[in-house]
Every structure is written in structure tokens, then in C-alpha cells.
Amino acid sequence: MNGLERIAEAFSAGGKRAALMPYLMGGYPDLAGSLAIGNAYVDGGADLIELGVPFSDPLADGPVIQGAGSAALAAGATLKGVLGVAGELAARVPVVVMCYSNVILARGIDAFVDDLDSACVSGLIVPDLPIEEAPATLAACEARGVALVSLAAPTSTDERLAEIGKLTRGFLYTVAVAGTTGERGDESGYAAVIERVRSHTAVPVALGFGISTPEQASAAADAGADGVIVGSRLVREAIEHDEPAEACRVLVERFAEALR
Amino acid sequence: MTTTGLQHRFGQYGGQYVPETLMPALAELEAAWISARNDELFQAELGRLLRDYAGRPTPLYHAERLSAVAGRKIYLKREDLVHTGAHKINNALGQALLAVRMGKRRIIAETGAGQHGVASATACALLDLECVVYMGAEDIRRQKPNVQRMELLGATVVPVEAGAKTLKEAVSEAIRDWVTNVEDSHYIIGSAVGPAPYPVIVRDLQRCIGDEARAQILEREGRLPERVIACVGGGSNAIGAFTAFVGDEGVQLVGVEAAGEGIDSGRHGAPLAAGGRPGVLHGSLSALLQTDEGQIAEAHSVSAGLDYPGSGPEHAFLRDSGRATYVAVTDGDALAAFARTAELEGIIPALEPAHAIHYVLNEPSDSQLDLICLSGRGDKDLAEVLSLLGRS
Ligand SMILES: Cc1ncc(COP(=O)(O)O)c(C=O)c1O
Numbered sequence: 207m208n209g210l211e212r213i214a215e216a217f218s219a220g221g222k223r224a225a226l227m228p229y230l231m232g233g234y235p236d237l238a239g240s241l242a243i244g245n246a247y248v249d250g251g252a253d254l255i256e257l258g259v260p261f262s263d264p265l266a267d268g269p270v271i272q273g274a275g276s277a278a279l280a281a282g283a284t285l286k287g288v289l290g291v292a293g294e295l296a297a298r299v300p301v302v303v304m305c306y307s308n309v310i311l312a313r314g315i316d317a318f319v320d321d322l323d324s325a326c327v328s329g330l331i332v333p334d335l336p337i338e339e340a341p342a343t344l345a346a347c348e349a350r351g352v353a354l355v356s357l358a359a360p361t362s363t364d365e366r367l368a369e370i371g372k373l374t375r376g377f378l379y380t381v382a383v384a385g386t387t388g389e390r391g392d393e394s395g396y397a398a399v400i401e402r403v404r405s406h407t408a409v410p411v412a413l414g415f416g417i418s419t420p421e422q423a424s425a426a427a428d429a430g431a432d433g434v435i436v437g438s439r440l441v442r443e444a445i446e447h448d449e450p451a452e453a454c455r456v457l458v459e460r461f462a463e464a465l466r
Numbered sequence: 467m468t469t470t471g472l473q474h475r476f477g478q479y480g481g482q483y484v485p486e487t488l489m490p491a492l493a494e495l496e497a498a499w500i501s502a503r504n505d506e507l508f509q510a511e512l513g514r515l516l517r518d519y520a521g522r523p524t525p526l527y528h529a530e531r532l533s534a535v536a537g538r539k540i541y542l543k544r545e546d547l548v549h550t551g552a553h554k555i556n557n558a559l560g561q562a563l564l565a566v567r568m569g570k571r572r573i574i575a576e577t578g579a580g581q582h583g584v585a586s587a588t589a590c591a592l593l594d595l596e597c598v599v600y601m602g603a604e605d606i607r608r609q610k611p612n613v614q615r616m617e618l619l620g621a622t623v624v625p626v627e628a629g630a631k632t633l634k635e636a637v638s639e640a641i642r643d644w645v646t647n648v649e650d651s652h653y654i655i656g657s658a659v660g661p662a663p664y665p666v667i668v669r670d671l672q673r674c675i676g677d678e679a680r681a682q683i684l685e686r687e688g689r690l691p692e693r694v695i696a697c698v699g700g701g702s703n704a705i706g707a708f709t710a711f712v713g714d715e716g717v718q719l720v721g722v723e724a725a726g727e728g729i730d731s732g733r734h735g736a737p738l739a740a741g742g743r744p745g746v747l748h749g750s751l752s753a754l755l756q757t758d759e760g761q762i763a764e765a766h767s768v769s770a771g772l773d774y775p776g777s778g779p780e781h782a783f784l785r786d787s788g789r790a791t792y793v794a795v796t797d798g799d800a801l802a803a804f805a806r807t808a809e810l811e812g813i814i815p816a817l818e819p820a821h822a823i824h825y826v827l828n829e830p831s832d833s834q835l836d837l838i839c840l841s842g843r844g845d846k847d848l849a850e851v852l853s854l855l856g857r858s
Binding site for chain 2: 268279284308311312338356357361366384385
């Protein structure tokens with residue numbers, strides 16, 4: 207099975223109303239610690255894992271994920287180390303790597319996607335690579351069966367959504383609110399956001415940015431999301447607990463429960 | 467909207483590496499600039515403000531005592547004499563007018579030395595716009611007078627505590643604010659960096675420096691300068707000074723970056739001169755200080771305005787094409803030129819252009835006629851420089 211097929215299966219399986227995709231900061235608090243948290247995500251009921259590669263200047267991230275990324279880099283996280291974590295987790299659930307453009311360019315696009323492929327990574331999300339800049343990365347991913355997942359924003363015009371919906375692979379990462387990653391209280395806009403993108407794409411729609419309680423995850427599923435991405439809330443759980451893996455397992459279980 | 471858009475790439479450099487949320491705003495900005503650029507009323511309004519409010523054209527001054535030291539004729543383009551004391555006002559006024567035209571009443575800006583923050587706060591006071599300025603906590607410390615000016619002008623100055631607490635982090639925070647408030651806010655980027663169309667807009671608004679200087683030197687000397695020299699942080703005063711001369715083959719263009727504690731020390735702000743590999747920072751591909759893994763390195767410079775690990779994409783292109791040359795001057799040398807210029811000419815330059823002055827005074831050259839962009843005045847730097855020189 208290649209990456210696209212694994213992702214498709216993860217979205218249909220599991221008996222939940224929507225697939226649960228928690229975000230993991232690779233290398234936080236250190237490589238072994240992040241692997242333990244990732245395994246705890248799977249134990250708690252994650253269907254896929256979004257694995258972040260730490261970057262010094264993450265423009266799309268709010269303070270929590272920024273902080274975890276800086277701490278991971280300070281603890282010596284490297285691309286190779288994070289992809290090692292990816293390889294281990296990919297034996298259990300599909301892994302989608304989230305990585306900023308410069309880390310990919312520094313490695314070289316083809317070498318980078320080769321690395322993903324060797325680590326059995328199923329998909330790639332690049333938060334600072336809009337469709338206009340994506341052709342080379344998309345070609346490299348297509349050649350290796352890795353899904354290059356595009357993002358749709360509330361500000362995207364219908365024209366752009368049509369193009370994004372066509373180009374995205376695996377699923378469509380739908381940004382719930384204009385802004386950076388971070389916990390937010392308001393779920394009232396979910397249905398409208400999902401309805402807007404739905405008609406533009408044939409792949410599953412996953413909602414992310416701001417989802418921070420099991421109730422909000424449930425609201426996202428009610429609003430029609432095929433997948434729910436939980437980031438800052440879980441990273442904060444890891445930051446605030448001395449035994450982050452266990453704390454995260456319990457919290458992921460609650461999110462999974464809300465989606466049944 | 468015109469069908470031909472603005473330039474997004476300079477050779478391989480430039481582009482739009484930003485979150486999808488911003489892409490529609492960049493398209494709106496591009497369309498707005500194309501229409502404003504061609505609108506006589508807009509140009510007349512901007513021209514009036516630049517003349518009556520900001521004090522353009524600025525003089526071109528024959529610095530006789532600096533010339534005597536260098537052994538060749540040196541002219542200074544006096545951007546230090548413009549309102550608020552640096553070239554940054556040229557860009558801030560233009561972009562603030564553009565924001566009004568787009569119906570955006572909240573302005574976001576970042577600042578390093580504080581000059582762009584002051585210029586933005588000034589334009590916002592004038593046009594009755596809300597202004598939020600992101601500034602690294604370290605820069606707030608070393609450029610205190612400018613923080614006080616911004617606050618007096620009614621702007622909110624937000625300290626940025628991440629990383630080295632300097633310009634790079636301030637730009638990142640400004641972009642994050644823009645991603646969050648893009649519907650009602652315009653981001654006035656302060657240099658010729660960022661995603662397209664910013665490098666072109668900033669160049670268009672700063673090219674008055676070189677346009678004026680070219681006409682002035684032709685009138686005075688009856689010929690073009692042999693070299694045009696400007697300091698380079700992100701590269702806005704330099705691209706502003708260079709643009710009019712790019713087509714003049716005989717005119718050498720020299721960009722002077724910050725060598726900080728020395729290029730070999732690794733603690734500097736000279737991605738162009740040090741041969742930084744291409745990389746993506748703040749939305750565009752350009753020469754960059756970075757690790758092998760693609761993590762952005764921290765820059766180091768005594769001057770907050772040059773303390774930046776990136777560079778404008780057009781400069782990276784001018785370097786690769788050989789049209790412009792990029793060199794670097796250390797902290798110590800810039801401090802010496804700061805004091806020297808004050809003693810010889812009665813002009814206290816900002817620390818940023820002091821780098822360019824040092825280069826011209828001390829590096830041998832066959833040139834007989836140099837034009838330096840004196841991008842700003844040094845009042846903001848006084849306390850910091852006097853303490854570094856052990857005179858306070
Ligand atoms: C006086 C002065 N010159 C130069 C610079 C560097 O910026 P740029 O390279 O965009 O001209 C600054 C930036 O703050 C400045 O204040």
C-alpha cells in the first residue's frame with residue numbers, strides 16, 4: 207500500500223464519525239520522548255498522526271507549538287531523528303509529516319521525499335507552500351506515492367479552492383479560522399467552512415487549527431468533517447506534564463470517545 | 467485588475483512562501499498597487515506628502531572633508547534629513563496611503579532599529595490609522611528613543627521575546643498578526659524582503675532615492691558616479707539607491723552588510739557577502755544565514771537595522787548576476803566611521819550607513835566619484851554608541 211492508499215483507509219476505518227489526527231512535535235521533549243507520546247496517541251485511538259519537524263521560524267504556528275519546536279531543536283532534534291520517530295509510528299498508523307519549506311529545500315526536495323518514503327511516511331504538509339510554489343514538491347511526492355496535502359483557508363477565494371481541491375492528495379487540510387495554530391473557543395463557524403470546501407474536492411476534508419476540546423471535535427464531526435486535527439491542546443498537555451505520554455494518552459482517548 | 471502582474475521572481479529568488487490564508491491578501495495587494503501606481507491622483511497625493519510633509523527631494527551633499535580623507539570625491543545622499551530621520555518614511559507613507567485605498571484601517575509593522583516603526587507610526591498618525599509595531603526586546607533596549615517616539619505617535623509597541631529578540635523575530639510576529647487579522651489589517655513590511663509583491667512595492671517606493679540622486683549628480687558633476695554605495699539590512703535603501711543606476715553599465719553598485727564580530731566568527735549579518743545559501747525566510751527565497759539542516763541562524767550586528775539573517779531577493783539576484791557587489795564591515799569599523807563622520811562633517815550618521823561610509827573611506831578603489839546613501843541619522847544610536855565607545 208502506498209501513502210495515498212494508507213491515508214484513504216485510515217479515513218474510512220476505525221468506526222468513528224471522523225478520523226482523529228493528533229499533532230506531535232517531533233523531538234519534543236526529546237526524540238525518545240516524542241516517540242513515546244506518539245505511541246500513546248495511537249494507544250489512545252489516533253487514526254493518523256501529523257508529525258511536525260521542528261523549525262526555527264514557524265510562521266503558521268502560535269506560541270505553544272513554537273515553544274515545543276524551539277525546545278526540540280535545543281534538545282538536538284534533527285530531520286533524521288524525527289524521521290526515525292516517523293518510521294516507528296508508521297508501523298502502527300499512517301504518518302503525515304508537517305514541515306516548513308526551508309527544511310525541505312536545505313535537504314533538497316527529491317532527497318527529502320526519498321527520506322519520507324524510506325521512513326514509510328504517507329503524506330506531507332508544508333504550511334508555507336501555497337499551490338503556486340508547489341509543483342516541484344508535488345512532482346517529487348507523486349513519483350513516490352507520498353500524498354502532498356494542501357491547505358484551504360477561510361480566506362481562500364472560490365477560484366483558489368477549486369484549484370487547491372483538485373491538487374491536494376490524501377485529504378484536504380481545512381484551516382478552521384484565519385490565524386496561527388493555537389487553542390480557540392469558537393466552533394460556530396465549522397459547518398460553513400466545511401460546506402464551502404466540500405464541493406471543491408473529492409478527497410476527505412480534515413478540519414484543524416483551534417480545535418481544543420472533545421466537544422469541539424464532536425462539533426467538527428457534526429459539521430461534516432471527515433477528519434479532526436488536534437494540535438496545540440495536545441502539545442500543551444505534553445509540556446505541562448511530567449509523564450507526558452500517559453497524560454496525552456488519556457486526553458487522546460477523550461477526543462476519540464467524542465468522535466464515536 | 468491589469469492582466470500583467472508585478473514581478474514575483476528575480477532569477478530563482480523571490481516567490482510567495484506563505485500560509486494559504488495570506489495568498490488572497492497578497493493578490494489583493496498586488497492588484498491595489500498596480501492600480502495605485504497608475505493612478506495620477508494617488509501619485510499626486512503621495513508626491514505632495516513626500517514633498518511638503520517628508521521633505522523630498524533630499525539634498526545631495528559634497529562631503530569635502532570625507533573626500534579629502536578618501537582621496538576621491540564623495541557625495542552623500544541625505545536621507546538623514548527626511549522627516550523622521552531615515553529613508554523608511556518613503557515606504558511607510560506610500561504603503562499607508564495604499565492601505566487607506568484598500569479600506570484597511572489597522573496597520574501592522576515590524577521594526578529593528580525602530581526607524582521603520584517610527585515611520586509607520588508617523589504615517590498612521592497622519593492618516594488616522596491604528597498602528598501596531600512588533601519589536602524585539604533586545605532592540606527595544608538598544609533603540610529606546612525610537613520606542614518613546616512610536617508611543618508618543620500613538621502606536622502600540624509589542625515586545626517580541628522569542629529567539630534572539632531582534633528583527634527576525636519581530637518580522638515573524640508581524641506576519642503571524644497579519645495571518646490572524648488579514649481581513650482588516652495591512653502589513654507594512656519595512657524592507658525589500660517578504661513575499662511578492664512586497665519587494666517590488668518597496669523598491670517602487672524607495673527608488674526616489676536613486677532617481678533624485680542621479681539627476682542631482684548629473685547636474686553637479688555633468689557625469690554619473692563611478693560607484694553607488696549603500697548599506698544592506700533587508701536591502702530597501704540599497705535597492706532604492708541602486709535602481710536608477712542598474713541600467714548604467716559604468717556605475718558600480720556596492721552593498722555593504724554587517725560583518726558583526728567578523729565573517730569568520732560566524733557572528734555577523736552578511737548573508738550576501740558571506741555566500742549564504744538560498745533559502746526561505748519570511749515568505750521569499752533569497753540568500754540566507756542558515757544551518758545545514760535549514761534552521762535559520764541568528765544574525766549579529768551592533769546596528770539593529772542590519773541585524774538580519776536574510777536579504778531582499780533582488781539583491782541575491784544582483785549579486786549572482788554580477789551587477790552588484792556585496793561586502794561587509796565589522797561592528798568596530800562601523801563605530802569608528804560613526805565617530806569620524808561626526809567629527810569631519812558635523813553629521814551624525816545612523817550606525818547602518820556608517821558601515822557604508824567605513825567601506826568607502828578605507829577600502830582602496832580606482833573610483834574618483836562615489837555616491838553614498840546616507841540612509842538615516844544617528845540620534846537613535848547615541849546612547850548605545852557612546853557606551854560601546856566607553857565615552858558615557
Ligand atoms: C537608517 C537605516 N539604514 C538602513 C537600514 C537597513 O534597512 P534596509 O536595508 O532595508 O535599508 C535601517 C533599518 O532599520 C535604518 O534604520
